[in-house]
Amino acid sequence: MFHRECGVLKTSYEADMALYPLPIARWTVGALAVLFFVVLPLTLHEYYLSIGNLVWIAVIGALGLNILVGYTGQVSIGHGAFMSVGAYTAANLATRLDSPWPVNILAGGLMAAAVGAIVGIPSLRIKGLYLAIATLAGQLIIEWIINHVTFISGGVQASIEVPRPRLGTIPLASQRQLYFFLLAFVVLAIIATLNLVRSRVGRAFIAIRDQDIAAEIIGIDIFRYKLLAFAISSFYAGVTGVLYTYFLGIANYEQFQINVSIDYLAMIIVGGLGSILGSVLGAMFITLLPIVIRLSMEAFGGMFLEPQTVMNLIPNLRLMMFGALIIFFLVVEPEGLNRLWRNIRNYFRIWPFAY
Amino acid sequence: MRLRLIVLLVLIGLAGVHAAPAAANHEIVIGMQCDRTGATQIVGTILCPGKHDYIALVNSKGGVEGHKIKALEVDHEYKVPPGVESYERHKKEGAVSIDVYGTPHIYALAAKLTEDRIPGTSPGFGSAAAADGIRYPYIFPIAATYWSQGTAAVDFAKKQLGGSLKGKKIAYIFYDNPAGREPIEVLEDLATLEGFTLRTFAVPPPGVEMGAQVLDIAQRFRADYVIAHLFGGAPAVSIKELKRVGYPLRKVIAFVWGSAEANIEAAGGFAVAEGYYTMQFAGVGQDYPVLKEIREMYKKQGKPAPKEMASTVFYNRGVLIAAIHVEAIRNALKAKPDGKITGVDVKAGFEKISNFTLGGLVPPLKITPNDHEGGGLVQIWQVKGGKFEKTTDWFSAYPDVLAKHIKAAGSK
Numbered sequence: 170m171f172h173r174e175c176g177v178l179k180t181s182y183e184a185d186m187a188l189y190p191l192p193i194a195r196w197t198v199g200a201l202a203v204l205f206f207v208v209l210p211l212t213l214h215e216y217y218l219s220i221g222n223l224v225w226i227a228v229i230g231a232l233g234l235n236i237l238v239g240y241t242g243q244v245s246i247g248h249g250a251f252m253s254v255g256a257y258t259a260a261n262l263a264t265r266l267d268s269p270w271p272v273n274i275l276a277g278g279l280m281a282a283a284v285g286a287i288v289g290i291p292s293l294r295i296k297g298l299y300l301a302i303a304t305l306a307g308q309l310i311i312e313w314i315i316n317h318v319t320f321i322s323g324g325v326q327a328s329i330e331v332p333r334p335r336l337g338t339i340p341l342a343s344q345r346q347l348y349f350f351l352l353a354f355v356v357l358a359i360i361a362t363l364n365l366v367r368s369r370v371g372r373a374f375i376a377i378r379d380q381d382i383a384a385e386i387i388g389i390d391i392f393r394y395k396l397l398a399f400a401i402s403s404f405y406a407g408v409t410g411v412l413y414t415y416f417l418g419i420a421n422y423e424q425f426q427i428n429v430s431i432d433y434l435a436m437i438i439v440g441g442l443g444s445i446l447g448s449v450l451g452a453m454f455i456t457l458l459p460i461v462i463r464l465s466m467e468a469f470g471g472m473f474l475e476p477q478t479v480m481n482l483i484p485n486l487r488l489m490m491f492g493a494l495i496i497f498f499l500v501v502e503p504e505g506l507n508r509l510w511r512n513i514r515n516y517f518r519i520w521p522f523a524y
Numbered sequence: 525m526r527l528r529l530i531v532l533l534v535l536i537g538l539a540g541v542h543a544a545p546a547a548a549n550h551e552i553v554i555g556m557q558c559d560r561t562g563a564t565q566i567v568g569t570i571l572c573p574g575k576h577d578y579i580a581l582v583n584s585k586g587g588v589e590g591h592k593i594k595a596l597e598v599d600h601e602y603k604v605p606p607g608v609e610s611y612e613r614h615k616k617e618g619a620v621s622i623d624v625y626g627t628p629h630i631y632a633l634a635a636k637l638t639e640d641r642i643p644g645t646s647p648g649f650g651s652a653a654a655a656d657g658i659r660y661p662y663i664f665p666i667a668a669t670y671w672s673q674g675t676a677a678v679d680f681a682k683k684q685l686g687g688s689l690k691g692k693k694i695a696y697i698f699y700d701n702p703a704g705r706e707p708i709e710v711l712e713d714l715a716t717l718e719g720f721t722l723r724t725f726a727v728p729p730p731g732v733e734m735g736a737q738v739l740d741i742a743q744r745f746r747a748d749y750v751i752a753h754l755f756g757g758a759p760a761v762s763i764k765e766l767k768r769v770g771y772p773l774r775k776v777i778a779f780v781w782g783s784a785e786a787n788i789e790a791a792g793g794f795a796v797a798e799g800y801y802t803m804q805f806a807g808v809g810q811d812y813p814v815l816k817e818i819r820e821m822y823k824k825q826g827k828p829a830p831k832e833m834a835s836t837v838f839y840n841r842g843v844l845i846a847a848i849h850v851e852a853i854r855n856a857l858k859a860k861p862d863g864k865i866t867g868v869d870v871k872a873g874f875e876k877i878s879n880f881t882l883g884g885l886v887p888p889l890k891i892t893p894n895d896h897e898g899g900g901l902v903q904i905w906q907v908k909g910g911k912f913e914k915t916t917d918w919f920s921a922y923p924d925v926l927a928k929h930i931k932a933a934g935s936k
Binding site: 214215216219220223227316325326327328330333342344416417418419421422423424428456459460463476477480481483484485487488 | 558560561569572573576597598599601603604605606608609612613615616627628631632633634635636639651700701702705706708709830
């Protein structure tokens with residue numbers, strides 16, 4: 170991820186496929202692990218960890234969506250609905266059968282994968298914007314079903330309280346405990362995605378994205394792989410939904426409405442389509458930016474204006490700055506933050522001997 | 525380069541630490557959620573100034589029992605993740621009570637509030653079952669829930685239709701979300717009890733298209749009375765559509781979120797909505813001593829009164845919400861004069877609120893450890909001659925039906 174080499178010196182396929190092309194890459198990952206697993210949780214206040222938790226949840230969801238949109242090239246506006254499928258599956262299991270969280274997370278993911286594969290069926294015939302609308306229908310239908318079928322939603326409120334996940338006998342309730350819980354899943358998700366995209370399946374996805382007819386000619390079963398992409402992506406979404414439910418202690422359908430799907434699309438577009446680091450950066454960017462803007466405006470706004478005016482100005486100005494910064498980053502680098510990062514890296518690769 | 529990222533992250537962290545000032549000693553913090561930019565900004569832009577003005581008034585008079593109040597506002601755009609983040613921020617700043625804003629938010633925070641033992645309020649929204657203080661010890665609806673609004677609406681319709689609902693037809697038009705559907709079970713119960721026919725008409729989100737439903741109500745179902753439970757832009761559309769099909773607006777009663785000046789103005793002004801009945805959980809109009817004090821406070825500072833004060837329905841609700849929080853804190857401080865109060869003390873403070881009326885702006889609530897709703901009192905105001913005119917004083921109806929439903933929800 171964060172490494173810099175001095176040339177292509179690979180002599181075997183193994184070296185080409187390696188997750189860590191250079192020792193320094195391994196060290197970077199190690200350093201990041203120490204930062205996120207030890208330094209941050211030990212030094213930061215719970216409030217900042219709660220922001221971290223929101224970021225981690227977003228990272229897993231964004232990784233899932235990027236597999237579908239970025240790697241396979243199938244547009245989906247149904248990500249929020251798949252999250253709700255996972256959330257309600259887990260909530261029902263947890264409250265009716267009192268099943269433990271690993272079972273619920275797996276079941277939530279699998280159920281979302283199954284529903285996702287069904288919603289993905291139109292992708293076999295249609296592409297691009299048409300597919301986007303088809304998945305939008307999926308989003309609305311799932312929302313409607315959860316909203317109206319009380320067997321799933323647990324009553325007209327469409328909200329089910331779930332007990333906290335337990336590790337042995339300790340309930341994970343504080344933000345610090347949840348931080349480690351969620352971070353473990355982020356690590357799993359990143360490793361799984363890294364390995365997925367360099368496997369046969371991942372390469373098939375990329376082939377379909379780049380030219381589906383060509384992919385079919387070289388022997389890729391489009392039917393199977395497109396649905397598989399939907400299923401895997403929805404599996405991530407389902408797991409995200411379950412984790413979000415455990416994070417809040419409640420499954421509520423209003424947390425998975427269409428704006429959530431749009432937010433996730435924004436994350437991967439800003440971060441970079443078809444890139445794992447991009448998903449992570451995009452999720453961080455979209456989640457953190459409003460918070461950073463607000464905190465800095467609270468700190469400096471009072472110098473120029475009256476408190477009441479600042480109160481009214483902050484949310485409006487924040488929306489404008491949020492929009493402006495997204496446009497700014499996309500204009501500077503349409504391929505997203507990931508590409509921006511690579512450009513910076515490439516520049517410094519030969520620095521100071523640039524020609 | 526990887527160092528850069530780390531440095532950047534650390535810097536972001538430091539910026540955050542720097543930007544959040546530490547709470548001063550003996551300053552009591554109320555966490556305040558707002559929505560000035562999101563789906564319900566029509567409410568938030570007026571509600572929130574009302575809250576701040578009341579807190580400023582209390583502070584200008586020396587605070588509560590000698591302690592200043594700090595209302596820390598965080599705007600969450602009516603989205604859940606920023607709402608969670610704002611709650612954690614409030615907790616960090618040592619908030620002793622949280623003024624939660626939004627039905628999804630009170631659901632999302634219910635478990636956390638109880639675990640952290642910080643009382644949170646959901647005035648006029650949220651779950652009606654939360655009136656049960658034993659089941660939900662740290663959630664305080666503090667105003668009429670949707671169930672109480674439902675019983676009050678039926679009671680009002682009964683009086684309007686001559687004292688009996690036997691054989692009458694009542695239409696319930698609602699926004700098709702959990703909040704909209706919540707009162708149906710209570711209304712169905714009342715239909716059996718009072719012998720009227722109830723038919724429900726769902727308006728799918730975003731609630732701007734209801735021509736078919738309104739036509740059905742007026743010309744096929746021929747409702748004797750209409751109970752409307754709509755949000756955001758939908759109430760204005762309902763007024764326009766009912767007017768278009770010629771249904772008399774004096775046979776319509778709107779729940780609390782379709783009852784403000786903003787809704788009437790969006791429908792085309794008070795002349796268009798003449799006759800429309802609205803339900804209120806705070807007093808309407810400018811003739812309350814507390815509002816006069818706020819105007820005087822501004823005058824003393826040499827400033828004009830804020831323009832939000834003219835929109836009295838939401839502004840007065842903001843004052844009511846802030847006032848009840850302050851009152852709970854006052855009760856807590858009376859028990860612990862050193863000012864070192866926690867959420868637990870403020871919870872007890874909420875449960876001691878009784879007959880605090882603020883000169884008529886607040887209903888005579890009686891919040892107890894069992895009843896966190898405080899009686900579910902409402903007033904009905906009618907659009908008449910270019911303004912709201914009070915039709916009934918504070919009342920609530922069918923307490924046993926409500927008690928039955930709250931009990932059933934609590935045992936789930």
